[in-house]
Each structure stands twice: as structure tokens, then as C-alpha cells.
Amino acid sequence: MAGIYIHIPFCKSFCTYCGFYSKLIRNNGATELFVAALVKELESRRMFLPKGSIIKTIYMGGGTPSILSPKQFMSIFTALSQQYDLSSVEEFTIEVNPDDICSKYSEGLLEAFKTCGVNRVSIGIQSFCDEHLNWMNRRHSAAQAEQALHLLRSLFDNISLDLIFGFPLLSHEQWKNNLEKAVASGVQHISAYQLSVDPESVLAQQSKDGHFLECDEDICRTQYEFMQNYLVSKGFDQYEISNFCKKGFHSRHNSSYWTREPYLGLGPGAHSFDGSRLRCWNEPDLANYLERAEPECEMLSDVDIYNEKVMLGLRTSAGIDAELLRGAVVHNLSYDPAKNRYYIAKQDLFISDSIILDYLQ
Numbered sequence: 454m455a456g457i458y459i460h461i462p463f464c465k466s467f468c469t470y471c472g473f474y475s476k477l478i479r480n481n482g483a484t485e486l487f488v489a490a491l492v493k494e495l496e497s498r499r500m501f502l503p504k505g506s507i508i509k510t511i512y513m514g515g516g517t518p519s520i521l522s523p524k525q526f527m528s529i530f531t532a533l534s535q536q537y538d539l540s541s542v543e544e545f546t547i548e549v550n551p552d553d554i555c556s557k558y559s560e561g562l563l564e565a566f567k568t569c570g571v572n573r574v575s576i577g578i579q580s581f582c583d584e585h586l587n588w589m590n591r592r593h594s595a596a597q598a599e600q601a602l603h604l605l606r607s608l609f610d611n612i613s614l615d616l617i618f619g620f621p622l623l624s625h626e627q628w629k630n631n632l633e634k635a636v637a638s639g640v641q642h643i644s645a646y647q648l649s650v651d652p653e654s655v656l657a658q659q660s661k662d663g664h665f666l667e668c669d670e671d672i673c674r675t676q677y678e679f680m681q682n683y684l685v686s687k688g689f690d691q692y693e694i695s696n697f698c699k700k701g702f703h704s705r706h707n708s709s710y711w712t713r714e715p716y717l718g719l720g721p722g723a724h725s726f727d728g729s730r731l732r733c734w735n736e737p738d739l740a741n742y743l744e745r746a747e748p749e750c751e752m753l754s755d756v757d758i759y760n761e762k763v764m765l766g767l768r769t770s771a772g773i774d775a776e777l778l779r780g781a782v783v784h785n786l787s788y789d790p791a792k793n794r795y796y797i798a799k800q801d802l803f804i805s806d807s808i809i810l811d812y813l814q
């Protein structure tokens with residue numbers, strides 16, 4: 454069974470650190486045109502998933518999917534359900550921003566999600582401190598973050614929350630407070646990312662101009678390790694470098710990327726994969742997308758596949774099949790003899806990038 458990813462490429466403003474493909478939205482016209490193009494793509498793309506395929510997971514990300522009106526969201530869902538068999542969908546996630554949840558609650562956006570079978574909501578909180586949110590140029594306040602979580606909790610029992618650590622303004626006390634608030638909110642899943650300078654972000658320009666200095670690596674490590682210990686003490690399991698969940702609440706859609714299952718990506722910039730060697734992607738360009746540009750594709754070589762398996766697998770607590778490293782000198786991985794798998798020990802996950810590099814070809 455396969456997954457579907459849908460990219461909604463619009464934001465009302467850009468967050469300082471973000472490098473995702475997205476266009477600034479000023480009116481509803483562009484979203485209308487986009488939704489029409491997306492429905493067309495859904496009706497015409499047969500490359501990876503023939504009509505009637507059974508879908509296991511759906512993930513709507515962005516950009517900002519919560520920018521859509523209930524009607525636009527329902528149009529996309531209707532097109533989806535006309536093309537594919539959604540009767541076995543285990544997980545349907547939508548990414549939302551707190552400001553949309555607060556301002557569009559009365560428009561029935563959350564009800565539309567529920568009606569269409571959304572059963573998991575991923576909310577970009579990033580911090581519960583207004584000073585941080587201003588610096589990141591987020592569109593919401595700390596109070597809105599809490600209000601949005603409260604509203605979501607009244608309708609959904611599978612909520613994921615994103616946080617960011619490792620930026621200069623964040624003190625240890627504030628990080629502790631962010632984690633405490635995240636846990637107290639009752640969410641089932643927490644993703645936490647260390648701030649990095651994405652070359653496509655505003656931060657990259659600030660860094661070039663000397664207006665931004667990255668946080669000291671020792672401080673980042675302290676914050677990461679504090680988070681690991683704190684979240685585990687609160688009943689969360691760390692199942693991937695940046696992801697923690699209560700038992701049974703891991704992201705099924707994201708996990709299927711790590712185990713290289715097939716998925717179809719729709720929308721500008723979205724990638725598709727046949728589960729074996731073929732990867733295709735839509736150019737990250739809204740204008741070309743509206744003109745129905747064909748996706749680009751590549752065939753993965755044996756070395757590409759090996760590297761993908763190592764890179765993706767070692768990010769997870771499940772690790773990789775030991776056979777994959779047959780003949781390699783293994784020196785900094787842990788080994789589970791019962792499962793015959795190698796994995797990175799929890800205390801080494803902070804330096805996982807450099808460990809993974811040792812095993813790439």
C-alpha cells in the first residue's frame with residue numbers, strides 16, 4: 454500500500470529560518486488556480502499509482518495547508534477519493550499554523566478536516582515565547598499557540614507539535630519551559646529540530662551580512678540531550694533523530710519514507726517514489742505547475758539505493774539490517790543481535806550526521 458503527499462505552496466509571510474518552496478499569498482485567487490491545477494494533476498498522474506490504488510497514508514504539508522478554505526480543502530479531498538481507494542487509510546495528516554486555527558475556527562476548517570477523515574494534525578508551534586516567535590517572523594503569538602492547541606485537542610486525539618532549539622536567543626530555562634508546555638498540552642507526538650541555516654532562507658542572507666551567528670555547538674548538544682532525557686521521562690519514545698511519540702503514535706507516513714515505501718507527491722516541488730529505483734519530482738515553480746509541466750525523473754543506481762538505506766535507516770531507532778554493512782568496518786554503531794540490526798545509540802544521535810558519513814559510498 455502506498456502514501457500520498459500533497460504540497461500546498463503558500464504562506465502569508467516567510468519565517469526567517471525556512472527554505473521550503475512556498476509563495477507569498479496576497480489573495481484567494483492564486484489558491485483557487487492552484488487547487489484547480491492540483492485536481493487536474495490528481496486526475497492525470499498515473500505514473501506511480503494507477504486509479505483505484507489502495508492508499509495507506511495521506512500527508513498534506515507545505516507551505517501552509519491551513520491557508521485553504523474549507524471548500525478548497527474539500528475539493529482536493531473529493532478529487533482524491535474519486536481517484537483512489539481511501540477505505541484503508543490509516544493516517545491522514547494535515548500541517549497547520551496556529552494563527553489559521555484560531556482565525557478560521559469559526560469558518561469550519563477543523564470540521565472540514567474531520568469530515569474528510571483527517572485523523573492527525575501537525576502544528577508548527579516552534580516556541581511558546583513571543584520573543585522567539587518575533588525573531589523567527591512567525592505569524593502567531595505564544596497565546597495563539599496555546600489557544601490553537603486547546604481547539605485541536607477538542608477534536609483530535611493524534612496531534613504532533615514542532616519545536617525548534619539551538620538558536621542564540623533560546624536560554625536553557627526557556628527551552629525547558631517550551632518542552633514542559635509541549636508535554637503539558639497533551640500532544641501525542643513532538644518533532645524538534647535544531648535551527649540550521651537553510652541556503653534558501655532569510656537567515657542565510659542575515660548570516661552572510663554578519664547579522665546572525667549560529668549557536669554554539671555545545672549549547673545545541675546540551676539542549677538536545679536535555680530534550681531526549683526529559684521527553685523519555687515523560688513517556689515519549691524517541692523513534693527518530695528529531696521525533697518523539699507516545700506509544701503507537703509514530704508518524705506512519707514519515708516512517709514509510711524511511712523504509713522506502715512507494716508514494717506519490719502532488720503539487721509544486723513534491724517528490725514521488727516507486728518503492729524501488731524511480732524518483733520523480735515536480736519542479737518547485739508554481740507558474741510552471743499551473744502550466745502543467747511534466748515531472749523530472751531519475752533512476753537510482755545501486756550505490757544511490759545503498760546510500761539512501763544507510764542515511765534514512767540510521768536516523769531511526771530501528772536502524773538498518775546488518776547485512777547492508779557486510780564487509781564494512783563497523784566501529785561506532787550499536788548492534789541488536791536478536792534483530793541482526795545496526796543502529797545509532799541514543800547518546801550518539803546528536804552526532805549522527807558524522808556517523809552516517811562513515812558508511813556512505
Ligand code: SF4
Nearest residue numbers: 464467468471515516
Ligand atoms: S515554516 Fe511553514 S509557515 Fe513558515 S515560511 Fe516555512 S512553510 Fe511557511
